[in-house]
Amino acid sequence: MLSSLEREYDFVIVGSGLGGLVCAAILSMENYSVIVLEKNHQIGGHLQVYSRGKSIFDTGVHYVGSLDEGENLHQFFKYFGILDKLKLKRLDEQFDVIRFADGEEYPYTQGFDQFAKNLISFFPEEEDAINKYCSKILEICTKFPLYNLESASDGYYLESDILTINAHDYIASLTDNVRLRNVLAGSNLLYAGTRRKTPFYVHALIMKSYLSGAYKLTDGGSQIAIQFSKIVRQNGGKIVKHKKVVSANYNQDGLVREVVLENGERVRGKQFISNVHPAVTIDIFGQERFLNVYKSRIQGLENTVSTFLVHITFKEKTFKYLNHNIYFHDTDNVWDTADYEPENWPQTSFICTPHISRTGEYADSMSVMTYMKASETARWEKSFSTIAEPGERHEEYIQFKKEKEAQVIRRMEELFPGISEQIKAVHSATPLTFRDYIGNKDGSMYGIMKDSVSPAKTQINTKTKIPNLHLTGQNISLHGILGVTVSAFITCFPFVDKDILIQKVKDA
Known part of the structure; x- marks a missing residue:
């Protein structure tokens, strides 16, 4: 046999x-x-x-x-x-919160009607722009048959004029209100959005997805x-x-x-x-x-940027579980944070508390994801380490991670004063971690840009x-x-x- x-x-x-x-x-x-x-x-x-x-x-x-x-x-x-x-946990109706360094917060609300109504309450003079934005997302998404459970000649038909709409430029064309522009693009860490390249259809398909039922696993x-x-x-x-x-x-x-x-x-x-x-x-x-x-x-294709992912374990019953996510921007220009300068890092962070069945109203942990260029870990690129193929990383690499973890936690203190006292342990993953486990060449988050x-x-x-x-x-x-x-x-x-x-x- x-x-x-x-x-x-x-x-x-x-x-x-x-x-x-x-x-x-x-x-x-x-x-x-x-x-x-x-x-x-x-x-x-x-x-x-x-x-x-x-x-x-x-x-x-x-x-x-x-x-x-x-x-x-x-x-x-x-x-x-x-x-x-x-095992699914539906997120709050206000499932994502876009927060800026000045402390202002703007929630995304599940469902297009509620999403628009909520944003209009923050920007009443921008009602027309917000409604146009929502209508455009729905219009773009109709152009993708399989996303609507419909057949097409090749299963993935795209009109050329859809492909060339730039996300940053389209949003900017709707309004002169800089804060609203940044709010509408505030979750662009979901697709490593950049000013010069990201198509609006990428933004539209992802936004529609999360507005149509956001859940944690x-x-x-x-x-x-x-x-x-x-x-x-x-x-x-x-x-x-x-x-x-x-x-x-x-x-x-x-x-x-x-x-x-x-x-x-x-x-x-x-x-x-x-x-x-x-x-x-x-x-x-x-x-x-x-x-x-x-x-x-x-x-020769450019990959999306990689990530630095910090996992924080809390002391028991010290930090309340958050049934929403936070996108924290230390800038009023959310489109350029993937191409950061080291002295300003991290400018954008995604923050969530995983839903763990045994912990009830308290969070067991927190995950914080921010951009990191593969060039920052390039000096250790000849090293390799996974569970399947254990290997050693250089001591300098371990120290590098600790320093970056500390920078992220300092940023979290701005959001959650006193959080450092609630932390039991910290672990992190770099572009090298993602490269080794996922099998691409630079730890890219989302593959080809x-x-x-x-x-x-x-x-x-x-x-x-x-x-x-x-x-x-x-x-x-x-x-x-x-x-x-x-x-x-x-x-x-x-x-x-x-x-x-x-x-x-x-x-x-």
Whole structure:
């Protein structure tokens, strides 16, 4: 009897991030044989969690949108049969708070009507601008069929005039009120928004998602990965950890025959899906197999900035749980904070308290995410460390982290005076941490940066010039739980009747 790695699979999927897991779920449910190969100790990519003491920390997903009844992610999860298996906590009606250094706060309220009404109460003279902004978001989102559970010729049709609308410029065209502009863009850390590149459609799709039902994942986001892995296994698929793919072998027709693992094992397949960054995919599957013009484009694309993520554990029953998130800006220019100067860091922070079922009204911990350029940790880039491949970091790197943690906590003291006295322990992750665990080259938060100036350049097709190699993940459609789920459907459309599949989702 052949072992799981010796047989030939219909699909070999490289990487168990959400995109790879959703592809595996779709295809296994359609009776294809599937194997997912994961290099790490834990599946899930950005859904991974880790624990320190008894505290659970998310590495990437801190809250999820579009989960109210009838919304698109709600419907996708119903189709997969996992919605009622997830432990969810709906955030307050005022789910995000945009706060500035002068102490002024502006809440985002769930639902478009309430969102507009609330903002108009702060900016009554800007009612027309706020209503136009909301209408434009809804208009843009209708242009994306799969986000509306509708079919299209390629599953992801975009009109060129939609792609070239710049988010900063469009918002600025609505109003001269600088504070309102910054409030409307106040959660742009969700997509590492920049003044010169970020398209408005990225802003629109993400804003609509969170305004349509914002939830935390109680006890951590890894439960999503676990539920998808159960679907795969229940349908006969395999998920194998500690299997790092390093290269591929081809047949005489130029088709991938098998992938080669770091330990020398080989896994054969008919079709291959890569859930790793397209630039890393080129390295794995052989530079010589791709056209020079494609290689140059992919390898030359700018990634979004990376992050410094601080996890704070509180002393027992000292800090009340917050059922909303805070975006704290120490500037009145929220669009340029990803390109910060070290002396001003951190200018923008995302702050949340994870929802832990056992702690009740008190927070067990706090996560603070802020931008960090990969160049800040470049001097230690030759080091590598994960649970699967333990390695040593330089003592200077440890000291660097401690200094940055202290800067973040000083910033938190401005928001929560006395918080330092409530802290039991502090841990952090840098661009190197994300690089090692996620498998991209610079620890980028959201993969390839979309560009309103050269939109076609940053659009990545799921199909490659290698006929049986396909791409999925956050670089295909959009990052985030919803974006990556949509991307996985697009990847699978060549193998499953898309109209029938979308109807199954709608009928779920």
